[in-house]
Amino acid sequence: MDINYSVGKNLEHLKIPLTHIQSATHDFSNQYRIVNFSAGCALYRAELEHYDKENPSSTVLIKRYPPSGSKSYGEKEFLTEIEILSGGVHPNIVTLLGFCFEESEMILVIEDFSNGFLIEYLGNLKDKRILTWEKRLKICIDVAHALKYLHYEMEDQKMIIHRDIWSYNIGLDENFGAKIFNFWWAVFLPPNQEDDEALYLNWIGRTSHTDPEYEKKLKVKRESDVYGFGVVMFEILCGRLALDPIYLMESDIGLAHVARRSFSTRSLEEMIDPQLKEEIGENKFVLNRGSNKDSLHTFISIAHLCVAETQDRRPTMKIVVKELEKALFFQNNNKDNPKMSLEDIKRATQNFHDDNFIGGGGFGKVYKGNLQDGDGIKTIVAKRLDTRFGQGEQQFFSELQILLEYKHENVIRLVGYCDETDEKVLIYEYLSKGSLDRYLNDTSLTWVKRLNICIDVARALDFLHGGVGKQAKVIHRDIKTENILLKNDWKAKLADFGLSLICSINQETDYIIDHACGTRGYVDPLYRQSGFLTIESDIYSFGVVLFEILCGRSTFAIHKHEGHYLPDFIKNKFEEGKHAEVVFEQIKEQIVPQSLTTFQEIAYQCLHLDREKRPATKKVLMQLKKALVFQVSYHRFMKAKFLLSALIQTMTLTFVHQW
Numbered sequence: 001m002d003i004n005y006s007v008g009k010n011l012e013h014l015k016i017p018l019t020h021i022q023s024a025t026h027d028f029s030n031q032y033r034i035v036n037f038s039a040g041c042a043l044y045r046a047e048l049e050h051y052d053k054e055n056p057s058s059t060v061l062i063k064r065y066p067p068s069g070s071k072s073y074g075e076k077e078f079l080t081e082i083e084i085l086s087g088g089v090h091p092n093i094v095t096l097l098g099f100c101f102e103e104s105e106m107i108l109v110i111e112d113f114s115n116g117f118l119i120e121y122l123g124n125l126k127d128k129r130i131l132t133w134e135k136r137l138k139i140c141i142d143v144a145h146a147l148k149y150l151h152y153e154m155e156d157q158k159m160i161i162h163r164d165i166w167s168y169n170i171g172l173d174e175n176f177g178a179k180i181f182n183f184w185w186a187v188f189l190p191p192n193q194e195d196d197e198a199l200y201l202n203w204i205g206r207t208s209h210t211d212p213e214y215e216k217k218l219k220v221k222r223e224s225d226v227y228g229f230g231v232v233m234f235e236i237l238c239g240r241l242a243l244d245p246i247y248l249m250e251s252d253i254g255l256a257h258v259a260r261r262s263f264s265t266r267s268l269e270e271m272i273d274p275q276l277k278e279e280i281g282e283n284k285f286v287l288n289r290g291s292n293k294d295s296l297h298t299f300i301s302i303a304h305l306c307v308a309e310t311q312d313r314r315p316t317m318k319i320v321v322k323e324l325e326k327a328l329f330f331q332n333n334n335k336d337n338p339k340m341s342l343e344d345i346k347r348a349t350q351n352f353h354d355d356n357f358i359g360g361g362g363f364g365k366v367y368k369g370n371l372q373d374g375d376g377i378k379t380i381v382a383k384r385l386d387t388r389f390g391q392g393e394q395q396f397f398s399e400l401q402i403l404l405e406y407k408h409e410n411v412i413r414l415v416g417y418c419d420e421t422d423e424k425v426l427i428y429e430y431l432s433k434g435s436l437d438r439y440l441n442d443t444s445l446t447w448v449k450r451l452n453i454c455i456d457v458a459r460a461l462d463f464l465h466g467g468v469g470k471q472a473k474v475i476h477r478d479i480k481t482e483n484i485l486l487k488n489d490w491k492a493k494l495a496d497f498g499l500s501l502i503c504s505i506n507q508e509t510d511y512i513i514d515h516a517c518g519t520r521g522y523v524d525p526l527y528r529q530s531g532f533l534t535i536e537s538d539i540y541s542f543g544v545v546l547f548e549i550l551c552g553r554s555t556f557a558i559h560k561h562e563g564h565y566l567p568d569f570i571k572n573k574f575e576e577g578k579h580a581e582v583v584f585e586q587i588k589e590q591i592v593p594q595s596l597t598t599f600q601e602i603a604y605q606c607l608h609l610d611r612e613k614r615p616a617t618k619k620v621l622m623q624l625k626k627a628l629v630f631q632v633s634y635h636r637f638m639k640a641k642f643l644l645s646a647l648i649q650t651m652t653l654t655f656v657h658q659w
Contacts (some may be wrong), residue, residue, distance in 0.1 A: 011086055014050075016098040018105055021062060024048045024592035026454075028064065035168075040066035040247070041073045046634075058095055061113065065106035072204065077184035078106040084160060084183045085110075088185035092146035092180035094171065101192075110181060113171030118178070122167055122235050128275050134236065135176050136236045136276075137299070137328045142178035143170055144324055147229060148317040151222045160188035161220055165228030166209040166242075166638040167235055177285035187220065208254040213311050223311040226320065227256075234259045237299065239273025256307045263304045292337075294419070295330035298323055299558025322394060329401050338404075341415040342423050344371070349382050361482075363395060363498050368430065371415070379430040380415050384423070384459060395498035396424045402474055402497045410460035412485060412495035431493060433486035436545075440481065440584075441552045447590045449490050450549045451599070451628045456492035457484055458624055464494075465535045472502045476532060477540035480522045482547055501533070522566040526611055543606025550599065552584025567607050574604060595631040598623055 001645035023048040025032045035043035044062040047255065078101075085096035085108075100107040122124045131139075143165075150160040162169075185204055201216065205211075209231045211224035221515050227462055234255050240246065242255040251257035262268040302323035308314050315323075346422045348369035356367040364386035371380045379588035385396050388496065396419075403426075418425040436453065439531050457479075464474040467613045472600040476497065478481075483496040499517050518527075522544045524537035547570050555566035562569050573582050579600055583591065605615050615623075 006303060011099070012084065014082075014096065014217045014218050016109055017099050017106075018102040018107070020048065021100055021107055021109070025062060028541060030110050032062075034061075037073070038069070039073050040068075045112065059108045059114075063108040063110060064221055065108075065150055067104045067170075069227075075106065078108075080186055081108060081117075081183045084186055087154075087158075090146060090149045090540065091215075092177070092179050093149070094179045094429070098184050100396060101196045111173075111179075113179070114174045115172035117168055118170040118172060118232075118236075119167040119241065122239060122241050128239055128273065131176075131236075131275075133276055134331055136297070136326065136370040137331060139170070139172070139176065139322045140233055140299075141180040141321065141328060142620070143180060143229060143232065143318055144321045144533045146178075146180045147225055148321050151225070151317050160186050160221070161189060161222060162225050163205060163220065163227050164188050164209075165232060166206055166515040167232055169233070177454065189222075199215045200365075201363075202422040208256070212253075213308055216341065219311070222316070223314040224453055226306050226314045226317060227308075229317075229320070230303050230314075231256050233303040235300070235304065237276075238271045241273060260304065260307060260309075261299070268300060269446075273530065281443060281559065292330060294339075296326040302327075322397075326397050333404050338414065338427075339650065340418050340427060341419050341541060342420045342425070345369070345382055345418050345427065346382060348372075350527075351365070351386060352382075361496070363496075371427075378415075381428045381430050383426045383428070385425065393424065396426070398500055398502075399497040402500055406464060406474055408460055408463045410456045410491075410493050411463070412493045428495070431485040432488045433490070435482050436484040436486060436492065436549075437481035437554060439486070440554055443492075443586045445587075447587050447595070448628070448631055450587075451595075451624060451631060453486070453490065453492040454549060455621065455624045455628065457494055457542065457545070461538060462621050465538065465617050469532075473504065473535065475501050475535055476534070476538050476541075477501065478518050479538055479545060480519050481545055481554065482519075484545070521559060524611070525609065534611060535617075536614045539614045539617065541607050542620070543603050543614075546599070546603035547582065550584065550603065551582050552586065570604065570607065592631050593626045598627040598630060605611065 001140045001527065021385070022028070025044050028042075028044065031041050032044040032046050034045050037043070037426065042064050044064065045059065046062060048058065048060045048062070065078050065659040080208050082096070082099055085094065089095070095111045096108065097111060098109040100109075116126065121128050121131050127582050130524055148166070149160070150162060152159070154160065160183075162180065163185040164248060165180070169180060173179065205215070205228075209214075209228040211220075211227040214224045235242055238255065238259075240255070243256070247254040250261075252366055259268065259271070263270055302315065302320055305313070305315050306320065346352065348371040349367040350369075352367055356369060357365060357379070359366045364384045367382045369380050370377045385392070400414070400417055403412070407413070412431075413429040414426065415429055416427040418427075433439075461476070461479075464476065466473065474497070476494065478496060479494075483494065485493050485495050487493070517523075517543070522541040524540040527533050527537045527540075544555055546565050547566055551558070551566070553566075556568045558564075558569045570582060570586045573579065580588075582600075583596070602615060604619055605613065608614050
């Protein structure tokens with residue numbers, strides 16, 4: 001059989017001669033064998049030469065299918081693995097380095113897992129103490145990202161169900177990063193398959209990790225992988241394999257049933273790995289090594305949903321990833337955690353009394369309050385989540401994570417937060433002047449003050465987009481004058497991060513595919529049309545804000561009078577050469593020509609329809625500072641000229657008088 005024809009790709013560069021593999025393993029000697037799978041399938045670790053010019057000799061894993069094939073591990077499964085592993089790259093899916101398909105041999109060569117397999121730590125073959133709570137969380141997040149990719153993010157709308165998620169199919173690299181392998185039983189879902197559709201396939205799997213609905217009804221869905229992953233999560237939490245005798249005493253399917261029962265009776269804490277807990281006080285425990293009860297509760301809650309007995313009650317891997325990242329967030333922010341009690345917040349806001357109500361939006365209502373601060377009182381703002389207004393827990397925890405991790409003088413400061421029962425509240429510092437949109441046509445807001453506000457916001461964006469001191473950058477997604485707050489001295493701070501996204505600086509692509517969101521009149525048209533989000537989308541929105549500040553009118557006011565939003569209004573005026581007509585009449589005489597030209601040029605670049613031609617935040621910041629220098633320098637010059645003129649006049653009068 002021609003394997004290139006079988007998988008529909010040119011894989012000549014991945015072929016490795018059988019003689020090279022036989023030489024590396026001494027003809028598959030037992031001394032190189034590290035795993036015996038069932039039906040004669042085995043895994044070897046060896047130094048393999050010549051297969052990679054850049055790495056002429058590397059330690060690899062050699063996966064040998066039974067030479068004669070078997071019911072579970074035959075040619076079909078072998079070709080499935082090659083097709084999947086050669087079709088895409090993901091950091092949490094094993095890398096295929098090569099294969100051999102000669103004579104009766106079917107062999108895959110994959111990257112080595114220098115820290116072995118997850119099952120070795122859960123089965124007490126290796127020291128579990130090195131698996132701290134943080135490492136366990138990160139392993140779960142890695143696997144969850146891999147499954148999310150397989151289920152939703154592959155090219156050409158492909159979807160894959162792994163069908164064999166268990167701890168032996170999770171390898172650990174040198175940094176304990178987790179990777180899924182063994183795709184022999186994986187199946188492709190048709191493109192554009194709806195979430196409520198399923199494939200009907202003969203049952204195959206492991207009783208302890210297999211979706212019970214699949215086992216009974218032969219109905220395979222993405223939720224079948226979710227179930228297997230849920231079992232793995234409980235194995236990681238409890239430090240025991242799913243078929244440990246302690247669980248089989250209660251149920252023949254092992255851990256999943258016991259975990260569900262213990263969750264319902266609120267006795268699950270008794271099952272947690274002793275390595276993760278220490279007894280204190282009245283038989284209570286705390287997780288050591290940096291974890292806390294918020295992290296534990298979040299982890300257990302999502303794991304329990306994953307092992308629900310019916311597919312329709314299980315979460316998607318998109319939700320699982322978010323919940324696990326939330327658990328890690330709680331764990332990482334255990335120190336200096338500004339969590340507050342609902343009782344204290346109610347006391348500060350007079351139980352969210354209407355007299356304290358100061359505004360609202362997609363998140364919910366916002367209240368002003370007075371919070372006890374040592375011997376004194378400080379004024380705060382409390383934003384209370386109400387899902388009826390459009391946002392939910394995801395936005396709450398996104399904003400909470402950003403404000404805890406990204407602190408800057410021009411970003412609103414988080415005072416605390418509350419997450420109790422059905423109440424989620426964010427507490428911020430109080431900025432006395434409120435939001436910038438109230439002052440666009442205020443004549444007391446001079447051109448110099450307006451420039452300083454623009455510079456403050458540009459500094460905040462430069463910090464967020466640059467990832468200063470972080471391995472990620474923040475895209476705000478809702479830059480507008482309403483989300484720019486002002487202190488009494490007109491210092492500006494960027495606020496409202498509920499729609500913001502954190503993305504890796506080192507990722508291969510510089511965009512995120514996401515449903516467009518934000519505020520009409522500010523949203524990048526390319527993002528709105530295509531769903532491709534980049535940091536340049538923030539630049540576009542900031543360009544709208546810059547012109548609002550210059551025009552003294554909001555994009556909504558312009559839409560009301562002109563029939564279109566500010567970007568089109570500005571474009572029309574500039575194309576007609578009527579640059580001066582967009583300037584707020586009451587401040588026009590204050591502005592120095594060089595300052596105005598510099599400001600308009602950079603603001604107009606921000607609105608470019610080609611995102612590649614929009615300036616970076618550093619350039620925007622530099623040009624805004626230059627506009628301020630032109631403005632201030634001119635006034636200093638005029639002041640000096642006036643003083644010099646007055647001095648000359650005084651000296652002249654004195655001389656005449658003396659004469």
